[in-house]
Amino acid sequence: MKSLDLCPKLQKSMDIIGRRWTGLIIYQLLQGPQRFSVIESSLPVSGRLLSERLKELELEGIVLREVFPETPVRIQYSLTDKGRALESVIRDLQKWSESWIEPEGSGPEGIPPE
Template identity: 85%
Template sequence: MKATDLCPRLQKSMDIMGKRWTGLIIYQLLHGPQRFSTIEASLPVSGRLLSERLKDLEQEGIVLREVFPETPVRIQYSLTEKGRALESVIRDLQQWSEDWIEPGECQS
């Protein structure tokens, strides 16, 4: 199938969600607002890559980055309405993986 045969919106959504760790970052944020260190501790991802993905998601309007003017400065990440709308997609993938992926296949 040529790229021109795909719906541009579907292609864009696949490009966003297809980046490594993006789905798991969104999954983690479904639990509510979190600080960078909490997200980093929950996923086996480097801080540099996590920072890059969070910036990408913020640019797409999926994640909101809030800076609280405290000492020390507190930064918190949460899903926007657009990001929360992905919950059903993430939950469906979670259910699909539970139904179809064998536990031994989860190791990379």
């Protein structure tokens, strides 16, 4: 692989994962297959935006959407192998965040501003 080929691939991966709420949706699905309502209730995101992000992740081959022919119809989302391969990336970002990122409204070393 030429080193020039890395930049577009890295850029595309950052574009995918860096979209608002996408990383947290993947993080939520690392727990296993879930219905839309469970994902929606676990994140402070609108149903419309969640639906949009899940469709994008499905088109990228990261999320699998399964429809079960029951009454009422049951739809479940899970990570594909490609999506599960992101677990180490998501976990490393989580560790990095815990060490280096302060919660909003906090000053240095977690001290709230006066």
